[in-house]
Amino acid sequence: MQVNPDDLLTIGDVVRRTGVSASALHFYERKGLIFTERSATNQRLYPRHMLRRVSLLIMAKRLGIPLGDVAAVFSTLPTDRAPSHRDWQRLSLAWKAQLEDRRRAIEALEHELTGCIGCGCLSMKACLLLNPDDSLGEQGPGPVRLQNTTPTRHSRRT
Ligand code: FES
Known part of the structure; x- marks a missing residue:
């Protein structure tokens, strides 16, 4: 089976894959740093490409980069699809x-x-x-x- 960046993951999947707690994921979502969709039963579903955002949040936290700074650079990324290489390049230049x-x-x-x-x-x-x-x-x-x-x-x- 082919894995697609737009595949939807449950919160358990994201917690397992990133090591970030469910409460931290909810916090990041409230801050507009990550986005979810809702299932028919109102369960949060995370597009697979959010794993990359969460991973960058982990690294930013480790390096002491304020969330506000991360939010500013993330705000340039599309929210309705997986960011392209070009999107990440633009972000990288802004953050550099x-x-x-x-x-x-x-x-x-x-x-x-x-x-x-x-x-x-x-x-x-x-x-x-x-x-x-x-x-x-x-x-x-x-x-x-x-x-x-x-x-x-x-x-x-x-
Ligand atoms: S180390 Fe010089 S004033 Fe404090």
Whole structure:
């Protein structure tokens, strides 16, 4: 028997295949991240191609990517059919800039973790040079030297 991406799966099938709990699937559906159809007996049925969306949600969660960011890129995908290679390519391009920002922020964190992050603690030798008398505090709250390299919601591209 040939498997088709538009085949409909039960919630048990999706739970088994993805390892994601039924309650999490319901949550993702409420957030508009995945879609279901209803059987004649009002049972949720998941088009098989939703497995890919759920899998990407698992990965995004693991990488600490906010659901809002995932929702923004998923909103460009068709909901009435399995996304084509071209659809995923478009999504990939849209997401690439965000992932690149995140990668740079993680690298900056990794690099600065052993040095002064400009948080106002003045607890390291480097603070005397990089944040004398907590002068960086004038730029705002938090780890000022890290925040300058961390993407904010406003600087993220969608
Ligand atoms: S590490 Fe906190 S001010 Fe330098």
